[in-house]
Amino acid sequence: MIYKNEILDLKTDITEKIGQKIIVKGSLGRTKSFEKEATIEKTYPNIFIVKYDYKYGNFVSENP
Secondary structure, three states, X not given: XXXXXXXXXXXXXXXXOOOOEEEEEEEOOOOOEEEEEEEEEEEOXXXXXXXXXXXXXXXXXXXX
């Protein structure tokens, strides 16, 4: 069971880490999962916002 003081401790821990990099892990289904590096941007009373950089690959196309 999760107690109220544990949630408050978690909220203060997250607020102290604004601007720091974290690893976000998630599940996309039965066997699919993802792991991204993100930065904690902002916290609100019930949620927190993370931002991650989407990196585009360099694609070279040649026309014959």
